[in-house]
Amino acid sequence: MSSESDFTPPMMRVPEPGTKIRVLVVDDHPPMRIGLVALIKSQPGMDVVAEASDGEEGIEVYEDVRPDVVLMDLRMPGMGGVEAILAIRKKDPEARVIVLSTYDMDEDIHRAIQSGAKSYLLKDMSIEEIASTIRSVYLGDSLLPRQVAERLTERSEREQLTERERDVLESLIKGRSNKEIASSLCLSEDTVKSHLKTLFAKLRVRDRTGAAVEAIRHGIVHLK
Amino acid sequence: MSSESDFTPPMMRVPEPGTKIRVLVVDDHPPMRIGLVALIKSQPGMDVVAEASDGEEGIEVYEDVRPDVVLMDLRMPGMGGVEAILAIRKKDPEARVIVLSTYDMDEDIHRAIQSGAKSYLLKDMSIEEIASTIRSVYLGDSLLPRQVAERLTERSEREQLTERERDVLESLIKGRSNKEIASSLCLSEDTVKSHLKTLFAKLRVRDRTGAAVEAIRHGIVHLK
């Protein structure tokens, strides 16, 4: 962290008049990538400087082109969007990444923002909303669409799960019984039941089935 | 079924040299729609004649423009792709619809093919694969990518659920107990247990939690 200990003042990248916003597009769906590139190029004041089809490639390309804004899909094969954002922001803490996802699950949104994304857009949003968010984020803002922000609020009303509770939850969704969860996590069955009790309370369900459904619905665990 | 009882020979629409394949694009994601339109227009021998952003609009527009091929998303707000395909093929049994979906769940694929789709593509497929499928379907073929076909095979190995079993399954995923499922479906609890028994066997799980997870994983029931 030597870059944090020196005394160079934070260099804000301000928009230079007449210069286009340089965007990197990262998405694993070819037609979506084509669409995003076309969308951005059709907007005045911005241009696509590179594309990538997964997280790893996105990180590499970021280094090469140092774009002003990254438009990043979240769920991609191999390295997902969250890891990619973390890696990019580790190299460049000033990086401005906008997540563009199909899903509006609260956990996805939270993880994205937590990892440093400046905004979270949904793929069913209008080109105007996407373009204007790119501009805002480029200018240093960090705004969430109302629909997305509301989801985040819902989540914050749900109590946070502990690491162990997550372990039990994941094991539960694999179809295991309490006894099997216990042995798979090297715990006593009573401990598993204890975790389940708090888990049910936090997810506001009565039983393991409800817990499984809620966990999947909110993206707390991903299937496959 | 009066159209089936007359003796007019089936009129095959054969490709006319020099004429472009007229494609209708139906997708609720603006950037994806832009991408698909750009993709198709970039291909020699095909052109986009109309776009729609949901099922209803797709049906209307189909009537107006009578395209050669429809590229249709499956999961859309309001009327989904399946209903739209059924409606389109009811009006024009010769309609050639290709589903282009994000998801490769076997139930989605099955429902799409069942409702009359000529092919089922995934959004992570290459533009070449998408373009060549449009050409093939236009020529009257009905081919599935290997990856998709394999999923269908998996499904056929799973025993088909009966109507009542689906009812119980849906109720189960709403977090209901056996007793509650019984009263919600106006059944005795023993009958519910009886359905659950066969359900577990068909889905190859031991308990309700496993049934819920498998049902969601394979798209047998959709959340929300």
Next chain:
DNA sequence: GAAATTCTCACCCGTTCGGGGGATGCGAAA
């Protein structure tokens, strides 16, 4: 008309599950 399937319900029985307590140790925060 026979066969198959589905839907319905019943009974028994053992296991699992979930709710109610409470207890310990441990590290971090106040």
Next chain:
DNA sequence: TTTCGCATCCCCCGAACGGGTGAGAATTTC
């Protein structure tokens, strides 16, 4: 230091669950 959250474990108990088996009625299929 004390308090707090967390993880771990224990006990009791009743309700819910899942397996086995069977069986009558209705519908469809052959």
